[in-house]
Amino acid sequence: MAPTPTPPADPQDSPDAYVGLAADRAEHLARERGWSTVRALAPGTIITMEYRAGRLNFEVKDGRVARAWKG
Known part of the structure; x- marks a missing residue:
């Protein structure tokens, strides 16, 4: 039987930290901090x-x- 896959964990990062940033800067920063999808x-x-x-x-x-959230 194949092992059960383990989903990736969310980075230890607060979505609120991105509110107010320019969208391109926020995306770049999020990827640097470990978010796999932005x-x-x-x-x-x-x-x-x-x-x-x-x-x-x-x-x-x-x-x-204007707003940021996980998931």
């Missing part, structure tokens, strides 16, 4: 609610991160 979304974008370890979501308004 997703930038326009305000009001419809997304699925599945949780993905290692993913950081940004809501970007006027080129800046």
Whole structure:
């Protein structure tokens, strides 16, 4: 029987630290800090609610991160 895969852990990083940053700077910083996936979304974008370890979501308004959350 094959071993059960272990999902990656989220980096020990606060999403709140990205709010207010320019979107491109925030994405670069997030990848440096170990986030495997960084997703930038326009305000009001419809997304699925599945949780993905290692993913950081940004809501970007006027080129800046207005909100950030894990998953």
